[in-house]
Amino acid sequence: AQSVTQLGSHVSVSEGALVLLRCNYSSSVPPYLFWYVQYPNQGLQLLLKYTTGATLVKGINGFEAEFKKSETSFHLTKPSAHMSDAAEYFCAVSEGVAGNTPLVFGKGTRLSVIA
Amino acid sequence: ETGVTQTPRHLVMGMTNKKSLKCEQHLGHNAMYWYKQSAKKPLELMFVYNFKEQTENNSVPSRFSPECPNSSHLFLHLHTLQPEDSALYLCASSQGTLETQYFGPGTRLLVL
Secondary structure, eight states, X not given: OOEEEEEOSEEEEETTSOEEEEEEEEOSSOOEEEEEEEOTTSOEEEEEEEXXXXXXXXXXXXXXXXXXXXXXXXXXXXXXXXXGGOEEEEEEEEOXXXXXXXXXXXXXXXXXXXX | OOSEEEEOSEEEEOTTOEEEEEEEEOXXXXXXXXXXXXXXXXXXXXXXXXXXXXXXXXXXXXXXXXXXXXXXEEEEEEESXXXXXXXXXXXXXXXXXXXXXXXXXXXXXXXX
């Protein structure tokens, strides 16, 4: 069974600083990995996903994530934080074509951006 | 209208009431999901429907009753809820159960 661990329930960065949100996963088969963002009073929106191929994945709003199999990680980064990035971020894993289980989500990391 | 819509956006109900949440997707997807999002807890998958058939029920209490009349519509019927059921209920859809899920804005439920 898959699982997701997001280190840090709350991360605070200054505007213009690097954003790094950590995600580690556990999966017995090659995983599909996702990052979603949730703004206040809204549903979840897909930021980016990794299925196969290139391990560095670029998403919307300047975010990117790198799949590192040896570290079982899929950390989310953005070079320069903007005030509008303040939101809750969720990492998720599925078993992809090797399995039949839908997404498993992490507990989420709340990102605050300080002016 | 595009994407995944949910109605109502907010709902307050007493413990003896019966209400229903509605979800509609305009993406041509085959799978639909109900999630519960409570404060300080991970997203909890409640139900999965694939081609209108329920494929997953994660030990959800019987006071929550899903209905999927077609691939575009999903309902969650609520009756005799408890205060701890207060949460944001999110609907999602995907092309298949392994594909990217697209979420609606959620229904904020408060049980008094």
